[in-house]
Amino acid sequence: MNNPSSQPNGLNPQGRRAIEIVNAGLARRYRKERRFRLYGISAILASLLFLSFLFGSIISKGYSAFQQTFIQLDIFFDPAILSQESLSTANYPGIVKQSLRQMFPEVKSRQDKRMLYRLVSSGASFQIRQMVLDSPEMIGQTLQVWVIADDDIDMLEKGHFDLEAPEGERRIKDIQLAWVDRLKKESRIEKRFNRILFTAGDSREPELAGILGAVAGSFYTLLVTLLLSFPIGIASAVYLEEFATQNRWTDLIEVNINNLAAVPSIVFGLLGLAVFLNFFGLPRSAPLVGGLVLTLMTLPTIIIASRASLQSVPPSIREAALGIGASKMQMVTHHVLPLALPGILTGTIIGMARALGESAPLLMIGMVAFIVDVPGGFTDPSTVLPVQIFLWADSPERAFVERTSAATIVLLAFLIIMNASAVYLRKKFERRW
Amino acid sequence: MTVDVKTTAGVSGIGQTGRILYDRESRETVGEPFVEGARMTCRGVNVYYGDKHAIKNVALDIGRNEVVAMIGPSGCGKSTFLRCLNRMNDTIDTCRVEGEITLDGMDIYGKEVDVVPLRAQVGMVFQKPNPFPKSIYDNVAYGPRIHGLAQNKVELDEIVETSLRKAGLWEEVKDLMTHPGTGLSGGQQQRLCIARTIAVSPEVILMDEPCSALDPIATSIIEDLIDELKQQFSIAIVTHSMQQASRVSQRTAYFHLGDLIEVGDTAQIFTTPRHQLTQDYITGRFG
Structure with missing residues (x-):
């Protein structure tokens, strides 16, 4: 009561008591407010954490889909195959296969050949077909063409492929790995922006599927x-x-x-x-x-x-x-x-x-x-x-x-x-x- | 003290002997509620909000080129009565109005009467300034536009200018026509609302406590304005301030709990009120 600051002039005894009660409760009131603010901040932090976790997980899983692996092939637009009446129904898969056989002449057995063909996507032949239909004058020439790789090769390139597993359980066999290595050495494998994702409809083949x-x-x-x-x-x-x-x-x-x-x-x-x-x-x-x-x-x-x-x-x-x-x-x-x-x-x-x-x-x-x-x-x-x-x-x-x-x-x-x-x-x- | 009021003969539903016998609950009006050559006449007006009897058997005239002030304690029904005069109460679902209110002899609650032209003839200024959130020009031009009062842009400009001049706002805003009306000060906004009302050339202007949200200087400007406007319009003003009523009005009506207690010359009401309730109110015994 002797503290002058708590006894301003002209304050009656009742008023003085009221001030003391108010002062005594002040600390508690401010503590309550601080606690409430803390709850609010931690709630916001928690929701931000979950949100960043959601975005982080989706983006880290999904960003690689915006790139797609391509393989460069020397395509010979064979007049023998393309000399048919209708260019749109010619044997384009044959052209792709022929090109692959020429690049890997040592592959002889039927089974190995089938594995070789599996390096590129089935969409490659449609790509060649479109090129021929757009400019038929390229028939007879040999051009270097980047075609879409198969989704397994794509996964391999993006590091989503488990090479530790025994060969029998893998979708890519050792012999295919060797071919991929050789293509890489010749820098015939490249990752590019995945336009197909934005320009195509759905497909059973992941590499051809778009939104x-x-x-x-x-x-x-x-x-x-x-x-x-x-x-x-x-x-x-x-x-x-x-x-x-x-x-x-x-x-x-x-x-x-x-x-x-x-x-x-x-x-x-x-x-x-x-x-x-x-x-x-x-x-x-x-x-x-x-x-x-x-x-x-x-x-x-x-x-x-x-x-x-x-x-x-x-x-x-x-x-x-x-x-x-x-x-x-x-x-x-x-x-x-x-x-x-x-x-x-x-x-x-x-x-x-x-x-x-x-x-x-x-x-x-x-x-x-x-x-x-x-x-x-x-x-x-x-x-x-x-x-x-x-x-x-x-x-x-x-x-x-x-x-x-x-x-x-x-x-x-x-x-x-x-x-x-x-x-x-x-x-x-x-x-x- | 009581003066027996005789209503004019032939008014529908009201006997010649006076309306006071008509509804026992209502008090009789003291003074002179009727004038010669009235612009608006009200006879036997009853207003109900659901079951609540808000206005009880009120009869009152609003004469030409006069300002009638309506005073009374809060909740006495003066605003409700004012809103009957341009049928603003129609917007309230539970509100029911009985009796006869005429504008230049036409029953405004008649079946064939359209509220849209009625409200163009009986304009209203509200308690809180309520300009549209549009430019000053558009605020004033809105009424003439929707009623098609101007044939072209020049005529419209002219209406806007004369209205703003009459409202005493022209000099202040003539260079701000494209500025928003809501950016003006409170008093200017209220004068803008008055300009907006007179732009459609009404015959009667109703003002519902137009100065209650304004400071004393803005209030005195509006009061001077009301004094000028009465040259051209009939004005009914509801006010809380007895000083204001005594300054601006020629006649004053005192309402009490839904009854019209006393009507008379403003000077007489404030100096020698005839009814005890009026006297109690103006001497500040309640309110």
Whole structure:
């Protein structure tokens, strides 16, 4: 009590006691706050740790898929083989095999020859065919051509191949290893950027498999989803929020919209199967149906986000518009909707990002089929990126492991771009009132 | 003290002997609620929010080129009554309005009446300045645009300029037309809202505590403005401040718990109120 600082002038004894009680509790209060901050920071650190682990594992597994091993062959465009009437049906595998035999003349037995042919991908002959069809004047010449190596050789080059295992259990035999060594010495083996991954559809051969088919499928599916769910979602939200009178019916609708947002996505797949495929007879595996199913799935999300965004527009803006004689429609379209639009767009993009990553409902409507061709429209059979990842993850070949991760990287990149654009839009169009 | 009020004959639903007999719960109004050649007339107005009887049997006229102030303690229904005059209460689902309110002889709650032109004729200025988050120009031009009052850009520019001049804001903002209206100070925003209201050439302007969010200097500017505007418009203003009511208005109406207690010349109301409740309120015994 003799401490002058705790006894300011004019403070009555009661006030002095209160100050002492407050001071006594201060340390405890600050300790509590520090502890709470610590919890927060450690929670964030933990989630960052998991996130970096996820990204680290996917990228470290998948980055090698962006490169592909190529082998240089001396291809003799043999007029004897290519002199047929139709260049497109000539024996191109024969040309590749002939070239390999010439490079390794010591290989004589049938079995060894078959192993030799296995060094290059079956896609090599398609590559030669395309070259000939593009410029037939090269017939008769001998050219050095880089052809795609087989996926086993590719794995060997990338160090994913276990050479310690006994020869009988290996997919690459010792004799093939020797050939590869010789090709390397002649610097006829090289790793290049894997264009096929981005320009081809699916394939049974890992070295020929690409994600373009799945990306195109995802694009068409999401386009259908966006074109349907955005206008329907906004219209529903605007009607419910601005026009509908609050009664038991609107309460019922609201509860059901919230329920639909929580329904497992596979249920929407079953619904799509029963309604769109079996009842309306729409084509199976088509982006059109996938888009319809994902529309059902994203609509509740978009409606809820839009309603929240409309609610956050201050009522004074509505009164101002109505007060000078704007009709309700003008009030909505001129004032309320433009102010709510950033929030609506954010909700839509997040809904679309969810739809992009969705695979379960699409399995139910047959978008899980093995489809080589890149879809060119809304009714072509196709698959989508997450389903492609699922399919590749299921494949036994070692080379599909890195492609699975590579496709995941691409999917994550799309998701990050979409979510970043949602943040950007919100920041850009955010208005203060 | 009580003066028996006789309503004009022939008004639907209201007897010749006076409306006070009509609803026993309501108190009778003291003073002179009616004027010659009124712009707006209200007869037997009852407003309900669900079961709550918010306005009880109110009769009041708003004359030409006059400012009518409505005062009373919080929750007395003065804002609710004001919002009946341009049917802003329509936006509240549970709100029900009974009685007859006319604008130049036309029943504004009539079946054939469209609220959109009505609100163009009876403009409103709100408690909190609420400019649109658009440019100053667009704020004022919005009303004329949606009603098609201007044939071309030149006419629209003219309407915007005259409206801003009348609102006493032109000199301050003439070089800032493309700046956002929300960037102005509170008092300027409120004058912008007044300019926006008069841009559609209303006949009556309703003001719901237009100065309650403003500082004293901005308030006095608005009060001077109201004084000028009454040359052209009829104005009904709700205010919490009795000083303001006495400064700007010609007639004052005192509301109490949904009843219109007393109406009269502003000077008379503040000097010699006839009703006990009015006297209690203006002497600060409650409020």
